[in-house]
Amino acid sequence: MREAVSASGATGFGYMFTERVMKRIKAERTRSSGAEKEIAPTLFESLLKAFRPVAIAGVAAALALMVYNIVDSRDLSFSAALGVPEATLEEALGSPLSSALEELS
């Protein structure tokens, strides 16, 4: 029986088996090198995806602050919305200049 079993073994898969294996290996290699080329846009796309929710949240927070500033100052101007006080150059530089001018005169 041992002889019969040992003789029952196959000797190959058929014609051109090696060629079929090599073709698959080459196809796999081409596919993987193509995938490498696609890494750059994929990375950019994933960064864009990650940034999008942060950007939306940031814009929402800025709008909320602008509304708060408008309500708080009861002024509909753009500078009120940004929370920038309306001041002249003199006011911005402060009173020391005006007081010094006064002293000179």
Next chain:
Amino acid sequence: MRDVLEQTDEQLVAAARQGDDGAFEQIVRRYEPVVAATVIGMLGQCAEAEDVGQETFMRLHKGLGRFRGEASLKTYITRIAINLSLNELKRRKRRRSILVRKPVEEFHNLEARGESAEGRDTREMVRQGIDQLDDKFRPVIVLRLIDGYSTDETAKILEIPVGTVLSRLARAQDKLKAILISEERG
């Protein structure tokens, strides 16, 4: 070409690691009979056998960097072939589908072997008998009796103790004998 044919397994593996396709092609040619005997022994002459055979070499190609040379290349390849065949048997059980079997001649070049019709019938009967063995016994029969591995090598490939190989071999032979006797009577 002649150079490649004369190279040892170690030389071919080293060259294939460097991306030499010719060297890997030679490995495939050299070990196709071993893989075919193992895979067809495990799965029978079915359409999936060649897929598993191809996958064995694909895995070998991908894993060349991991091959340390602790075992021989033949043992390493056979281990991959056995594991993939066992996976296929598990899948087959899950699917429980009826396999479309290819004609025997597609896998075995019988005319080239110069076999008689009687010899062919005996081989086919044995083949069908092996198909009926449990997954636990089949690898032992395939490795020991078809591939011709020693008990030690079989134990290493299957990662089981030598005693287990021996007991499974004895039980597998008994079962196979019983199957063949009942087929001969029926």
